[in-house]
Amino acid sequence: MSEIPLPQTAKRIMPWWLLRHETMLAVILLVALIVLGSLNSRFLTIDNLLNQGRLTTEVGLIALPMTFIIITGGIDLSVGSIVGLCAILLGYSWKSFGFPLPLAICFSLLVGAAAGFLNGIVITRVKVPPLIMTIATLALYRGLAEGISQARSVRGYPEWFYFVGQENLFGVPAQLWLLLIALVVSAIVLDRTTFGRTLYAMGNNETAARFSGLPVDRAKLIIYTLSGLMAGLSACVLVSRVTTTRSDMGIGYELDVIAAVVLGGTSIFGGVGTIWGTLVGLAMIQLLKNGLALTGVKGDATIVVIGAVLILSTLVASSLQRRRDGVFWSV
């Protein structure tokens, strides 16, 4: 088939980075910040912003591996349930098994990784679509969490454990350092390594990636395991922040996480996305929630606004995509 050469006009009018989804989103974010800031004097204060960072860390930690997964064209809906399961097992192993707390933390991280590994192994070996597999484990892991906890909560952890969730390190909430490190590492891995390149290739064309001799199945196993591990870490941070363990922890996280990733420009069809986009997506959702709450908008209306922003950003993104590709693009 013959193909029509591309129009170059769009590129000439604007530099490429201005057309990037992340840039557009950052601009929208900036405008929202200014508007919300002018409506409420408490919003644009360092204290408030850092506190919002504290609140978004648990979702943020999971959003990083989720970016990897969605870039490959997959999805992991079980992360919220893994948070619940890990939180319960952290408390349970400490209180009931009598594990020392550091060991209990390791144990819960291990359980998280194992839960993710189970997702990965079934997805790669049995070739169950990720959506189906992780819906199944969403139910399974939550059920386990509830079964183990028997509706009892665990509290009374030693004082040092609350450091990560509640204290500051160098003037910044302690867990934010965790998120920052994870963020930088993820961004470098995605952008600079053969592993990152493999993820993009898988998302764009899994068959061709396989036919090029890339370790497709191994990469999948790694990202789903990583997703479970980070959900486990998120659970520890969450328990440390709220000081108690309940089996309903992390319910609905998967939606917050996926919303942030997709809002950040990662294509749900795979192949496209960056960690920086996810960062902007996370900031956007958290700051909108907070800003609207401070301005006196009620909870329900906040959700409506966030939904509208998501739709708006998708529209902007797809119109940008069309401009980049040229309107008439024959296959």
Added chain:
Amino acid sequence: MTRDPRSETSGAPLLTVRAIEKFFPGVRALSGVSFDAARGEVHALLGENGAGKSTLIKIVSGVFPPDRGEVVVDGKPVDLARPDDARRAGIATIYQELLLFPELTVAENIFMGHAPRAGLGRLDWRAMRERTKALLASLEIHDLEAERIVGSLSIGNRQRVEILRALSQDARILIMDEPTAALTEYDVTRLFDIVRKLKARGVAVIYISHRLDEIFAIADRVTVLRDGAHVATKHVSETDATELVQLMVGRRIESLFPKITVPIGKPVLEVKDLERRPLTKTISLTVRAGEIVGLSGLVGSGRSELAQTIFGVTPADSGQIRIADQQVDIRSPAQARSLGVAYVPEDRGTQGLVRPMTVRENFSLAALGKIAFGGFIDRGAERKLASDGVRRFAVKASSLEQIAGKLSGGNQQKIVLGKWLANGPKLLILDEPTRGIDVGAKAEIHRLMGELAAQGLAILMISSELPEVLGMSDRVLVMREGRIVAEFSREEATQESIGAAMMGSHDNAEKAA
């Protein structure tokens, strides 16, 4: 080769395309193209990829309107704003990717959208069956039943269903976009029979193909396009292949199959009793360094399956593979790659190229290990690898950051080939290496194959194009129903001997396909 003597158009043309211009943002895709086709004429459109053939037929089929110029059917200008307008004007198009519903029957596919009705809006199934039978009979197709599920048919038969579908809508102008690209030689013969019958009925056929021999076999006139402009319209009886190629590419192509004789070295690939049901059955073969072995056979004879078994996509159930005298058990493409096996797959778009990624990223995809240190990609090395590849294979791309899927088929194929050669393989398996790419790129790929063999690479080439097999191979193997049924030396191999081995007999052809 039957040539129709009546190549002069008699009376007013059925279809006239007049001074068509089409602009896409920033590009002039067509600049003043005109041609016409008479009743009962087969008019071939020829041109390299990107010459504007597809744009032109999309205008005639109403996919998008021209910016200037007009389409005249039967003396009346028609406004082709939508595909439906074209259908009403009696224009039907058979695209390369057949647009059928695989889960439905032959009859349902043919009458999709215009099924005969009984009272109260019910479908008249009996009339549908009867009319399907009549259509089949009118083209003397006897191996296709109205009740068969289309998904179970061979490509050749699916294409026949598309043709019948067009006829059921009383199409008088039939556009065929590379109809033989996916067909075996046998199906091509049958397609030509059908085209000749359509001719006899007064249907005008616009025939697009890269294969010159087909144009001489079937067309009355040929129009050559280059860079969106009309170059020439010729009677096929008054031109020859050399002239057409020259018109098409605007330069002379030295030789289509520049086979260089090189010394044949040690065996690189030795396969013994390889089994992978259902389509790889006790296969034994050897490919030596410097040797090009052609693998011939009908579509569905198990050639690609064999290649993919060797390459580890579908690992073997039993049997032995030796690569460079080492017994190996290949379980994955990654492993095959590390053993020095390269596979350029048949389906460039889904298996070969990651279309949305850039030229640079595609070039380095199979050789990431070579340009990465501790898992980190050395961007400088990657750019160098890609720009070396672009230069070596003369890939026409605006930059290394161009999206690979936007290049022409020939350039895409060069990238897939280049990506594997970047890895320094010992054995290169090529699956239909020149399918659907233009003459210029084809000649370049053949030249490269010759060079690579001269450098000591062992090449196993799967091809459905017999001239290519005959032109490039040192040895030819023929597969039928999952087995190697014949082997010919370069001297012994002829169209007839290979063809006969491929078919077994004509009765088996449909079953095999």
